Amino acid sequence: MTDAPMVLAERVSKNFGTNKVLRGISLEVDAGEVLCIVGPSGSGKSTFLRCINHLERVDGGRLSVDGQLVGYRQKGDKLYELKLKEAAFQRQEIGMVFQRFNLFPHLTAVENIILAPMRVKGLSKAKATARAMELLERVGLADKGDAYPAHLSGGQQQRVAIARALAMDPKLMLFDEPTSALDPELVGEVLDVMKELAKSGMTMIVVTHEMGFAREVADTLVFMDEGVVVEAGPPRQILSDPQHDRTKAFLSKVL
């Protein structure tokens, strides 16, 4: 499926009760592309991200990753919701990094990284550990393998979380405000890891408030508000010459 975009969203909608969080999101992310999503809180950015790996069920429209429908199977003209196992299988190719890291506090950094490769992919402990050490080195934490999350700084925890997601060899990485819970002086180290990852050709969707990062790294910048894509395009163009009033209003507050 090399021709299909990595992520294809067509009029994706999502409701929580009567609250319409997503009102028809359409966008495309090609393999190797970095997409940054910005927008005010409550605009549905995180919900959209969570729909991509089926942590939230899509209510309307079509959402596919690498040509495969997310969360559903189409048979004829009917859609069937995927079984839990099938949904889990889909998620193997999608790594996710959370705002609050969500490392497993009872496991060391290495144990955090090797858990899923061992239990889901059936890797041997030796193999998984060797890979974990490689990844820790890549995020600059080669000496922290035996540390428990509580002994690491926020920035270090988030870098371990990135390594943990990478350990599943995903085709697509989702970042849900990865630096919002960090002290300002720790933001840079996480962004550096993400920049390196983007350079290596990883397909990434990043929900962020870091406009500098978006300007520098993103291929496409999307501005979302009230559940719709207001504006999308090259980051420099959107940041310096926003077309839409809502974009202008938002950027004037954050820049």
Place this chain on the structure above:
Amino acid sequence: MSEPESDRMIEAEPGGNRESGRKPRAGRGRDADDAPPEAIVAIPLRHPWRNVVAVLLVLGLAVFVLDAAQRSDYGWSDVGKYIFDRRISQAAWVTLWLTIYAMIGAIVIGLLLAIMRLSPNPVLKSIAWLYIWIFRGTPVYVQLVFWGIVSLIYPVFTLGIPFMEPWVTVPNEVFTNLFITAVIGLALNEAAYMSEIVRAGLLSVDEGQEEASTALAMSWGQTMRYVVVPQAMKIIIPPTGNEVISMLKTTSLVAAIPLSIDLYGVSRGISAVTFTPVPLLIVASLWYLLFTSVLMVGQHFIEKRFSRGTGRLKTGKEPATPAPAPTAVPGTPAPPLGTDFGGKG
């Protein structure tokens, strides 16, 4: 209090030194960098009434012990005679196994009930709630009496579709075997409490943990087994330890079934023959105390094992303080340490 500040200000002025010297102060205004601060030498506050109460208590205790040692009703020689009596030690064994089997049953049923209560299915939820309502809302003694006569209500216990050949017929011996009846009765009652403990433990684990595990493509079972339950354990273990200790003592109520081969039942049986109730009560109590003390020590080590990776171990100075407290004071019920971990962000 702006005292240190004013000190520094005075020092800054060349003429102010003499004035400040006259003031009756414990320390002179001096920069902290120059030398370590002087240790405070002061006469500590006395607490005379505490000492009086302590002395009175010790005296009272001594009088009681000396008096008890001489009182013939305590029958100390009988205590010595029966404490290692074979019948008693065998009965202690029965009590121990009652506790173990009942707790295993309670934990298994309790886990099922907890998962049912957390299920999104309203029927499962309600059934679990109903179970807990009934078994926690009636006295265990009454329940045990009921299980003792259940074999009269259901002489044959079968499972299957009504009016058809039953699939399973529970042999009559199950409910006429008083030991099994006692284990079932105790386990069913305890399950209601265990389910609440397990539920609290599972709920204490941050939602983000399950989410992260799911995002890593782990199944619900794997998420539970490797991520949620290990973290829930540190909330579940301390109160469960208390429940084991409590269960050990509750087994004495199996007299309601009536089962009389347990520790309390046998010591009562002996005293009914010898007419020496007090020494045999002491004997039974000493055995119960021995078991509960051993359990407390065990609980301490299990708690330590499951608090890996928590903030407590971080600073090195903390572990000494809260954890060993319950074992240090045998005889007092261990405080629910679970609260120590409760406040997580």
